[in-house]
Amino acid sequence: MADTATYTDKGKPFERDMNYLPDRILAGSTPADPLEAEYGANPDAPVWPVEPGRYRLVAAKACPWANRAIIVRTLLGLEDVISLGLPGPTHDARSWAFDLDPDGVDPVLGIELLQEAYFNRVPDYERGITVPAIVETDTKKVVTNDFPWITHDLFFEWRDHHRPDAPDLWPEDCREEMESVMKRVFTEVNNGVYRCGFAGSQETYEAAYERLFDALDWLEERLTDRRYLMGDSITEADVRLFTTLARFDPVYHGHFKCNRNKLSEMPALWGYARDLFQTPGFGETIDFDQIKQHYYVVHTDINPTGIVPQGPDLSGWLTPHGRG
The missing domain is CATH 1.20.1050.10 (Glutathione S-transferase Yfyf (Class Pi); Chain A, domain 2)
Known part of the structure; x- marks a missing residue:
């Protein structure tokens, strides 16, 4: 995640920008979790299908919000279902960068900056370029960067692809x-x-x-x-x-x-x-x-x-x- 507030906002408390691309990756046309209305899901959010190999999770190890998604993907055994791109720990005002990869290019997406995937989706995207982000590998477009829903949906919507002994992260x-x-x-x-x-x-x-x-x-x-x-x-x-x-x-x-x-x-x-x-x-x-x-x-x-x-x-x- 990129935090846009700065230390020099004199007198103001920190406020996190929680406006993200609200798209969801769902196993069906409707969410599987009956309590989703209480969780604040956007019922009008665009829906993408669960499809192994279609998406890449871009998540920097440095970022605590992205780190969540890396852990959940591992616990559920989704490593062979959703690939993982790892930007480096530092970035400039533009974007997280794939500077840990050879030649500074993500080997699957073929891009140097995560910003490119955001612009592929929204050419005039003006908000922060945040991680975690799920990117469609063929189009190189960001699908969603809504971090609380990313881990939620990895559990509820990708169940058919969990490893057999995956933990129940949301016990009913x-x-x-x-x-x-x-x-x-x-x-x-x-x-x-x-x-x-x-x-x-x-x-x-x-x-x-x-x-x-x-x-x-x-x-x-x-x-x-x-x-x-x-x-x-x-x-x-x-x-x-x-x-x-x-x-x-x-x-x-x-x-x-x-x-x-x-x-x-x-x-x-x-x-x-x-x-x-x-x-x-x-x-x-x-x-x-x-x-x-x-x-x-x-x-x-x-x-x-x-x-x-x-x-x-x-x-x-x-x-x-x-x-x-």
């Missing part, structure tokens, strides 16, 4: 509670760290800081007597929280001034984060070097020198978590 018996938990995680934690980092005044920063750590304290308490957010099994809620926790000590603690304490100083959350990191599908999607390069190099308003810190020591992620 706790889905309504899970929606409430995910809403709080998004507004107060996923977006809360950005609210701190891009605060335009001391007042807005302090208000954001209090909200963030109130939510982290709530999560610390919730995870003290349960292994995962919804109980004994990994769900979409865990995926959504994990990508922020993985970036907390390397980036958000210092770069975004979320520094009441480190993640590693909150016993339940730190054990929970390590538990997920050591679970297949999670840790191998995390590249701490790319994460630090992205935030410290791209956010020039916050870090004008572009210096990327050497620390912190990240070896603790592989230590026993004791939550089996």
